[in-house]
Amino acid sequence: MGDATYAKGLEGVIAAESEICLINGAEGKLYYRGYSIEDLAKSSTFEEITYLLLYEKLPTESELSSFQNKMRKSRPIDTVVQNMITQFPEKGSPMELLQSVITYLSSTVSHTIHHSDKCNCRDTLHQIAQLATVLAMYQRVREGKSYVAPREDLSHGANFLYMMRGEEPDPAEGAIMDKCLILHAEHGFNASTFTARVVASTLSTCYCSISAAVGALYGSLHGGANERVLDMVDAIGSLDNVESWIDKAMAEHKKVMGIGHRVYKAKDPRATVIEEYLKTLSENKGDSFYLDMLTKIEATVNDRMKAEGKLLFPNVDFFSGAVYSLLGIPRDLFTPIFAISRVSGWLTHILEQRKDNRIYRPKCLYEGPQGQSFVPIEDR
Ligand SMILES: CC(C)(COP(=O)(O)OP(=O)(O)OC[C@H]1O[C@@H](n2cnc3c(N)ncnc32)[C@H](O)[C@@H]1OP(=O)(O)O)[C@@H](O)C(=O)NCCC(=O)NCCS
Structure with a gap:
């Protein structure tokens, strides 16, 4: 190599x-x-x-x-x-x-x-x-x-x-x-x-x-986590279920959607901004279901993760799906x-x-067979 x-x-x-x-x-x-x-x-x-x-x-x-x-x-x-x-x-x-x-x-x-x-x-x-x-x-x-x-x-x-x-x-x-x-x-x-x-x-x-x-x-693995955040909120269903649902998810080593990021090791700044939009929309529309659920999910994850010595925060997808949903946008349009x-x-x-172009041309680490003798098709 x-x-x-x-x-x-x-x-x-x-x-x-x-x-x-x-x-x-x-x-x-x-x-x-x-x-x-x-x-x-x-x-x-x-x-x-x-x-x-x-x-x-x-x-x-x-x-x-x-x-x-x-x-x-x-x-x-x-x-x-x-x-x-x-x-x-x-x-x-x-x-x-x-x-x-x-x-x-x-x-x-x-x-x-x-x-x-x-x-x-x-x-x-x-x-x-x-x-x-x-x-x-x-x-x-x-x-x-x-x-x-x-x-x-x-x-x-x-x-x-x-x-x-x-x-x-x-x-x-x-x-x-x-x-x-x-x-x-x-x-x-x-x-x-x-x-x-x-x-x-x-x-x-x-x-x-x-x-x-x-x-x-x-x-x-790229777009679409905000859609899955709303699926998760649906699966949890009500504020009373949040803690037990998160505890079960963590015990089963399941990822909580909209939480964590490869690059951010603090709250994603976009999440902080979008959270404010969610507050505004929830108030204007008199519908705080998503806001209340997400707030409680965030607090519960925070609490449980701290106990495990991990720092995990909401990413941009945590609140964006809820905002789009309150704007009347269907879930399969979130990634588009x-x-x-x-x-x-x-x-x-x-x-x-x-x-300042140069064509991208990385190498791979070859792990395949070497020195094989070609066998004619009729002899295989
Ligand atoms: C975004 C993500 C892929 C980052 O992955 P990563 O940088 O490889 O982070 P890791 O998966 O190595 O996580 C580090 C630790 O935190 C835990 N963790 C990370 N995200 C978690 C989450 N959402 N819920 C619960 N635990 C989580 C991991 O299990 C791991 O624990 P361990 O050290 O005991 O194994 C990951 O946090 C994730 O899958 N989040 C949910 C999906 C999501 O919201 N994606 C949108 C990203 S913008």
């Missing part, structure tokens, strides 16, 4: 230099291009942080206005994409639909790929703009309803809710949806982002890179919503990869 080291799952391996996202797992801090996630969630919009990620700086008013205008004008989907949605097999998943649409979009543009400065990824904002439209229409079609064209006067998040519901959301709900997109837009070298960079490193198109990233996110947000981060990483 020479000097090479082997790290299963590439744990601890630094695969590239990056200026996009800093995660301080020990202190539970997250920054996009040096700006704290708390500040961005409080004061920014999904469109503005998309600009920040793609252009490496916060926009001026006129830069934001022209970027926003371009992205909003890119929101409508053409009839071919609408037909893809209506004809999509019923048993197909929305993630497969998103991959198909991205591949279709790729075939509609001319690609000036192959090198960073000539790449047109930044100009093809319809990847970022249209995935939300596709997902909203997908939901309507399966409810037997028709396409609702996007509006240009709403934020990305509010417009998603509008297109899905067919009516304008309450401003607080629209703002919370938009902020949830901010919180999920970027998170360093996770599996889907790494996938996007690996594909981009071959000088494939940004569309193919993003389609591959959607495929990586589809896997249950992650994709409609993370596409900004993926695109940013593709651009960064191309700036």
Whole structure:
């Protein structure tokens, strides 16, 4: 093996230099291009942080206005994409639909790929703009309803809710949806982002890179824990059952969903922000079932883990599913919503990869047979 080291799952391996996202797992801090996630969630919009990620700086008013205008004008989907949605097999998943649409979009543009400065990824904002439209229409079609064209006067998040519901959301709900997109837009070298960079490193198109990233996110070890948090809350059923359920789960060495993180060894800062949104929505809707259950689950896990000398905290998925659910979003759209947000981060990483590209080509540790003699098929 020479000097090479082997790290299963590439744990601890630094695969590239990056200026996009800093995660301080020990202190539970997250920054996009040096700006704290708390500040961005409080004061920014999904469109503005998309600009920040793609252009490496916060926009001026006129830069934001022209970027926003371009992205909003890119929101409508053409009839071919609408037909893809209506004809999509019923048993197909929305993630497969998103991959198909991205591949279709790729075939509609001319690609000036192959090198960073000539790449047109930044100009093809319809990847970022249209995935939300596709997902909203997908939901309507399966409810037997028709396409609702996007509006240009709403934020990305509010417009998603509008297109899905067919009516304008309450401003607080629209703002919370938009902020949830901010919180999920970027998170360093996770599996889907790494996938996007690996594909981009071959000088494939940004569309193919993003389609591959959607495929990586589809896997249950990456997206989807927020869905399972709600399944867990359903299984527990009531506040009275929380402690006994957690004790049994721990005795059986089962993982409590939405708890723990490979990188964060403190409370995930996104969880802290989303918890506030859950409080707001629970109060506005007069429905605190999820909030009460999750609060008690968190306290119980905390208590039991401390007794075992372990420090485990909620991650972003712990509260996000409950927020989406109160926004009227079905559970199987939670991971696709992650994709409609993370596409900004993926695109940013593709651009960064191309700036100083070298194709990814790790080695494997060969453990198979050697020196075999070939036996003709008739003699086997
Ligand atoms: C996120 C996750 C995969 C991180 O895994 P990891 O970094 O490999 O952490 P480990 O599995 O090594 O956990 C360390 C210890 O904490 C325990 N632990 C970790 N997460 C736990 C959880 N959710 N519930 C109960 N115990 C947990 C492990 O059993 C392990 O205990 P041990 O040292 O006695 O074996 C893991 O915490 C998990 O499965 N969480 C639930 C699923 C989830 O919420 N995923 C979304 C992540 S954003």
